Amino acid sequence: MKKIIFAFLALGVAAFAAGALEGEVEKQPLNISAIIMFLVFVSGTLGITYWAAKRTKTAKDFYTAGGGITGLQNGLAIAGDYMSAASFLGISGLVYAAGYDGLIYSIGFLVGWPVILFLVSERLRNLGKYTFADVAAYRLKQGPIRTLAAFGSIATVILYLIAQMVGSGKLIQLLFGLPYSWAVVLVGALMVLYVTFGGMLATTWVQIIKAVLLLSGATFMALAVMLQFGFSPEALFAKAVEVHANGEAIMAPGGLVSDPVSAISLGIALMFGTAGLPHILMRFFTVADAKEARKSVFFATGFIGYFYILTFIIGFGAIVMVLNHPEYLDLAKQAIEGGSPILGGNNMAAIHLSHAVGGNFFLGFISAVAFATILAVVSGLTLAGASAISHDLYASVFMKGKIDEQREMKVSKIATLLLGIIAIILGIAFEKQNIAFMVGLAFAIAASANFPVLFLSMFWKKLTTRGAVIGGSLGLLTAVVLVVLGPIVWGQIINGDAAAAIFPYKYPALFSVTVAFIGIWFFSVTDKSDDAKKEIEAFDAQDVRSQTGIGAEGAVSH
Amino acid sequence: MKQEIVKQIQENPKYQELVSKRSKFAWTLSIAMLVIYYAFILVIAFDPSLLGTKMGDGVMTIGIPIGVLIIVFAFVLTGIYVRRANGEFDELSREIKESVKG
Numbered sequence: 202m203k204k205i206i207f208a209f210l211a212l213g214v215a216a217f218a219a220g221a222l223e224g225e226v227e228k229q230p231l232n233i234s235a236i237i238m239f240l241v242f243v244s245g246t247l248g249i250t251y252w253a254a255k256r257t258k259t260a261k262d263f264y265t266a267g268g269g270i271t272g273l274q275n276g277l278a279i280a281g282d283y284m285s286a287a288s289f290l291g292i293s294g295l296v297y298a299a300g301y302d303g304l305i306y307s308i309g310f311l312v313g314w315p316v317i318l319f320l321v322s323e324r325l326r327n328l329g330k331y332t333f334a335d336v337a338a339y340r341l342k343q344g345p346i347r348t349l350a351a352f353g354s355i356a357t358v359i360l361y362l363i364a365q366m367v368g369s370g371k372l373i374q375l376l377f378g379l380p381y382s383w384a385v386v387l388v389g390a391l392m393v394l395y396v397t398f399g400g401m402l403a404t405t406w407v408q409i410i411k412a413v414l415l416l417s418g419a420t421f422m423a424l425a426v427m428l429q430f431g432f433s434p435e436a437l438f439a440k441a442v443e444v445h446a447n448g449e450a451i452m453a454p455g456g457l458v459s460d461p462v463s464a465i466s467l468g469i470a471l472m473f474g475t476a477g478l479p480h481i482l483m484r485f486f487t488v489a490d491a492k493e494a495r496k497s498v499f500f501a502t503g504f505i506g507y508f509y510i511l512t513f514i515i516g517f518g519a520i521v522m523v524l525n526h527p528e529y530l531d532l533a534k535q536a537i538e539g540g541s542p543i544l545g546g547n548n549m550a551a552i553h554l555s556h557a558v559g560g561n562f563f564l565g566f567i568s569a570v571a572f573a574t575i576l577a578v579v580s581g582l583t584l585a586g587a588s589a590i591s592h593d594l595y596a597s598v599f600m601k602g603k604i605d606e607q608r609e610m611k612v613s614k615i616a617t618l619l620l621g622i623i624a625i626i627l628g629i630a631f632e633k634q635n636i637a638f639m640v641g642l643a644f645a646i647a648a649s650a651n652f653p654v655l656f657l658s659m660f661w662k663k664l665t666t667r668g669a670v671i672g673g674s675l676g677l678l679t680a681v682v683l684v685v686l687g688p689i690v691w692g693q694i695i696n697g698d699a700a701a702a703i704f705p706y707k708y709p710a711l712f713s714v715t716v717a718f719i720g721i722w723f724f725s726v727t728d729k730s731d732d733a734k735k736e737i738e739a740f741d742a743q744d745v746r747s748q749t750g751i752g753a754e755g756a757v758s759h
Numbered sequence: 760m761k762q763e764i765v766k767q768i769q770e771n772p773k774y775q776e777l778v779s780k781r782s783k784f785a786w787t788l789s790i791a792m793l794v795i796y797y798a799f800i801l802v803i804a805f806d807p808s809l810l811g812t813k814m815g816d817g818v819m820t821i822g823i824p825i826g827v828l829i830i831v832f833a834f835v836l837t838g839i840y841v842r843r844a845n846g847e848f849d850e851l852s853r854e855i856k857e858s859v860k861g
Contacts, residue, residue, distance in 0.1 A: 301823070304823070305826075307830070308796070308830060315833050319786070320785055442818045452822065454810055461805055467800075468796065506834045748852075749852050
């Protein structure tokens with residue numbers, strides 16, 4: 202693989218130096234329009250960061266953009282967090298490789314949203330301040346609950362970061378012919394800049410702008426595909442079935458979710474996981490009140506749903522217009538392994554399709570947008586991870602709340618830098634994994650540790666600190682252990698063979714979520730301490746605030 | 760929040776109306792979404808070929824419109840909830856807040 206990368210690099214440099222593209226060089230030309238668009242994005246987003254930095258003075262500004270984001274803006278930002286490189290490249294790549302299975306993923310990612318709206322979003326807004334741990338620890342003991350929530354957040358954030366880093370590496374590898382590791386380092390450095398200087402305000406606006414660009418680009422691609430087939434889905438699918446190696450199997454659920462346990466477990470991970478992702482939950486604190494929080498979810502669900510329908514069309518479009526087209530084939534790989542592998546792997550299907558429908562200029566645009574996507578999502582993730590470290594662990598647990606805001610922000614910035622370094626190292630270590638599966642793992646942990654504690658803290662009066670800590674830890678531990686023993690880590694990474702796994706399922710959520718809920722229930726109802734009594738008594742006041750918003754955090758006007 | 764105020768709000772009939780109406784509405788919609796989604800997942804788990812049933816003479820299977828409809832359904836449900844919550848429920852919340860101030 203290294204040889205191929207260096208070959209690309211050499212070709213890229215040669216093309217740049219010669220200015221004329223001929224022979225083999227045409228396979229991987231240096232795309233000047235793409236590079237210019239990259240640079241425009243980067244300088245634009247740095248400009249936003251500069252603007253945001255001047256408006257980010259207090260901790261509230263840093264963590265929640267002062268609470269002044271509108272419902273529509275926040276909806277776009279949430280959708281932007283969702284329309285990550287993993288969703289865009291991973292799901293369209295999954296549709297390209299397996300057809301219908303990609304749609305199962307999309308639906309799972311989406312249907313958590315309505316449930317979050319109905320049950321969680323308003324309460325979250327009414328109770329919280331900066332992180333979801335503010336809500337979970339509202340009437341429970343700060344120390345243990347925040348420690349648990351911070352570990353759940355950091356684990357989720359790091360797994361999600363890996364997926365994004367892998368996406369960025371592949372993308373720049375394909376577009377520039379640069380070594381994978383260079384891209385990962387570049388993304389890591391830029392995200393640290395955005396977050397440390399611009400805080401949530403910069404992170405949100407980078408996300409909004411990217412969401413608009415990505416939705417526009419994906420719409421254009423889907424329209425271009427449909428136009429080829431006279432807007433007849435039947436014609437598109439018929440052609441795809443004809444050229445795909447799996448034939449008609451791509452029109453029905455297939456190999457991805459092969460057994461009942463996997464299917465149900467994946468469903469639970471996606472649905473509950475959405476309600477436990479720290480970088481998404483954090484967005485509910487950036488709006489002024491419960492009304493805006495609701496509107497956020499309405500817009501977000503609409504944009505995300507629309508986007509997933511587009512990725513489905515894009516995936517099928519890639520089957521027809523990229524598969525078996527020699528210009529997108531990885532000839533070196535084909536010579537060794539046979540079949541028809543495409544350059545950069547299946548996750549690059551959407552990128553190749555952009556070239557097929559819009560030439561080099563549009564390839565440049567989509568690549569630039571995909572790059573912006575990664576930057577925007579990793580920034581949000583890093584901010585959430587850094588908040589867990591500075592606001593939950595350092596300020597609340599370590600300093601017991603006796604800390605001034607400026608110092609807390611400083612810790613947050615150091616944490617951001619640390620996360621950036623960790624993301625770079627892990628991004629390089631996980632180069633060869635399918636990035637959609639990576640996000641699945643992050644979801645399992647969010648669903649098993651963060652969600653049960655958060656949900657029960659708002660809905661179940663009898664929840665106590667002991668129950669939440671033991672049950673939540675059991676959920677987190679079960680999820681992590683089963684992921685480590687599962688087919689990807691124990692199987693493919695350690696033993697080089699998925700079948701060598703000790704735990705046979707890729708998605709542990711069915712088991713780990715059950716363990717968490719049972720653990721929380723059991724260790725709460727058996728908790729007869731005085732503290733437990735006080736915590737149960739404090740539920741009424743919490744419930745009234747969560748239902749009405751009386752006493753909730755307001756917005757700061759700028 | 761002081762315990763007396765909590766009690767006062769909890770005894771307010773408007774508060775009781777808000778809580779019962781909203782929780783009934785929210786759970787009904789949530790269960791509707793869950794039932795549809797898990798029905799879909801269970802079909803995939805136990806009888807995946809059902810979604811591969813052909814619709815006509817071509818290659819189109821019923822799985823595809825069903826998948827797209829679930830996405831549309833999710834969006835419509837959020838719209839229904841937001842419409843009622845931003846009107847009726849917020850109005851009740853506002854009245855409760857005013858009664859506390861007064």
